[in-house]
Amino acid sequence: MRGLQGLSQQALGTALGVSRQTVNAIEQGRYDPSLPLAIRIARHFGLAVEEIFHVDDA
DSSP states (O other): OTGGGTOOHHHHHHHHTSOHHHHHHHHTTSOOOOHHHHHHHHHHHTSOHHHHOOOOOO
């Protein structure tokens, strides 16, 4: 999503109020964002949270 819009991790982190490292960790699946952050991410891209984040039942 971020790459399709030409945003760097730093730029997205700044827009969301988090560090570049946080954006990287979310993208790599090493960190699950808090609900408020997940909502900010979804709103930033004009999508529903469910369109970005998927529950892993495994």
